[in-house]
Amino acid sequence: MTKTAEEIHESVLEHYAAQASTGSCCGPNVCCEPTSKKLYPEDLLIELPQDITSFTLGCGDPITLAGLQPGETVLDLGSGGGLDCFLAAKKVGESGRVIGVDMTPEMIRRATANAKRLKLTNVEFRQGLLEELPIESNTVDVAISNCVINLAPDKAMVFKEVLRVLKPGAKLSVSDIVTDGPLPKTIKKSLSAWAGCIAGALEIKEYQSAMESAGFLDIFITPSYFDEAAIDEAVHDMGEQVDLKVISRETISKTVFSARITARKPK
DSSP, X not given: OOOOHHHHHHHHHHHHXXXXXXXXXXXXXXXXXXXXXXXXXXXXXXXXXXXXXXOOOOSSOHHHHHTOOTTOEEEEESOTTSHHHHHHHHHHOTTXXXXXXXXXXXXXXXXXXXXXXXXXXXXXXXXXXGGGOOSOTTXXXXXXXXXXXXXXXXXXXXXXXXXXXXXXXXXXXEEXXXXXXXXXXXXXXXXXXXXXXXXXXXXXXXXXXHHHHHTOEEEEEEEEEOOHHHHHHHHHTTOXXXXXXXXXXXXXXXXXXXXXXXXXOOO
16 A cells, blocks of 8 residues: 655654653664764765764765855755754854754754754754755755655655755755665555655656755765665564564665765756
8 A cells, every 4th residue: 555645744853852862862673873973074074073973874974065155054855963054063163053954853852952052043954845945945055965855755846846946046955765676565565665755756867856856956865875774774663473584684785875965946
């Protein structure tokens, strides 16, 4: 049975609410501190407390990819605990502004508390869906996201919304999960695999096509690596059928990749 958008949103919200409430993003098969150190340059993380830098659910480094400049307004799609927002705030400076949007109330509370603790006055967090961004049109210089767009059931609408809020000529800089080939139907139907950033991943050509249909130009999608820790976590959550786990792990490891994705809105 095909899962509805409402079911997917509910499953994803429940999964990440639990992550936010535990005080750590580490699951039974994942240790996130080494992951954060692997994803970001050390000089980006060095000034932030370890409990903030270790709480990452991403698959890449959209901050470095974006080449943020002082004074820019940045939107983080699926801001989670706020790490990418805090890193972006360092880049845009006091004259810039960073807005994080997340659907999970627990993540919003955690990120807001972290921003207050860091005394960041140029960062704010808003609750909302990526398909219905609580952002005014033509107000954002750079939109970033780290392994979140794949969680949205209607990615075409996400890209339309991002295009709406970007200023003319502004850019999108994303780290996300994509596939090189189709995933088995058993995985696509698994809500756990959706929450684990696997089932919702699009094939590279589909991802680019959805961005083009929304109106983006200069689209570049560069697969970088598949995140074995994320794969292990998703497979672990899929169920108790050992055969399914083995098949899924084998299949996923050959087709799922993290990718660096950039594009811009027409001028």
